[in-house]
Amino acid sequence: MIWRQGLLILGVVFVADVLQATVLSRLGIPAATPDLLVVAVVALALALGPTEGAIAGFLAGALVDISPPSDTPLGVNSLVYLVIGFVTGFVIHPRDRTVWVSMGLVGLSTAGAALATAAIDALLGSPRVIWSEVPTVVLASALYGVLLAPLVIPAVAWLAARVAPAPPAELRLPPRITDMS
């Protein structure tokens, strides 16, 4: 089942990255860009578990960094997203995966991602970070993430049930996000 999970992760992350660069970034939404990648990583981690979440986060971050308009150092987003994927898969017990917990988690993750990338970029000497605008960006990013979550998480859970139906042993607990649909 490993290759099926790999396929699922690659597919979801790829589609999310293309959509984010060509559609979401260009809609002119104020203050921040809806962070579809982070929501997708959280959704994958919820559906597949912490290891797969970390792998998905790493791949998503790498893809963001190599996708053309990006001019950030390769690896920064990988590091941030893999932590998000791992933590999500690790701290959320399958029984706690209600709509509200998932949405709150996505809000925290998107806010954390915006803050962490700004902090790491600044530490690495990027001249771009405007600290006075960081709070706005972080809050807006969290808000958009929370709004995306009810669309993305059930879709990824549904895909995961179709493409990679056998959950890993430590996660063989009944319903996964059934109450979200």
Add this chain to the structure above:
Amino acid sequence: MLSRRLRIALSILVVASLTFIILDLRGGEGPLSSARAALSSIMGGVQSGAAFVFAPLTSFNSWWGTLNAQSQQIRDLRAENENLQLQVRIAENERARVDEMNALLKVSSVGEYAIVPAEVIAVGPAQDFSWTVTIDAGRDDGVEPDMTVINGQGLVGRVLKAFATTSTVVLIVDASSAVGGRIATTEEIGIVSGTGRQDSLDFQLLDPLAEVRSGDALVTFGSKGGRPYAPGLPIGEVVEVTGTAGQLTRVATVRPFAKVSALSIVGVVVQPPRTDPRDTLVPGPGAVVSPPAPSSEPTSGIEVEQPATPAPEVALE
């Protein structure tokens, strides 16, 4: 606690991320950078396709502002289209009429830029504070790094990386961008640097005693060989001056002519003009943009090279 599998996976991934960061910051050419360029090239191609598919959603300046104003969008696009056509016509006629124009108006030719037209197909997320976009023209169309990118309003930015069919453009408002600028009327020069905010640039005069007023227009003074910035392109208008004459930190705030948050069609200057067109391209009362009388022989002064792959057209009739 953590299973062995999870521990191993986490360690590998974290080490890989840190390795990427270190290698990337170290810079230079290597297997990693060429692999990255190859993958970026592929992603650029995918973005071209996706941008074409999602054109109905994104080809307009602002989705939010135009949800219930479709007719406004059409009007805007038509106006932009007419504006671009007008510019092409002006440029074509200009060369044929250049002698009379020079004698009459004491200006030099407007239309000697060779431009590759391109469309913006992807934009970087606002979260990383960078102002970079992907355009659908690349090496195959003659685009190379450090070429100037303009649109109908003025200077947009410069090419940062060129891939096979796409390129990454860093916009003038990006905090890492610095352009040599000249006040159109007084010839005073200085550095125009991006602030990371979409509607403001900082203009630092080289001569702290020089006079600068709000309303002054800035043009590029050009780089050697026209790279990264071709000369004479309008940059923006001074809106505020802070500090008094003589102060060391005398900075003018400049509003760029090009609206960078809503770019769609841009041009890459693949060949700068032989002579600096001075400030003839600046919009406003001083500019020579009166529609030319229909000329008998429209000699092509502006070479609009078509990209090898036709850019997806923004058609909404």
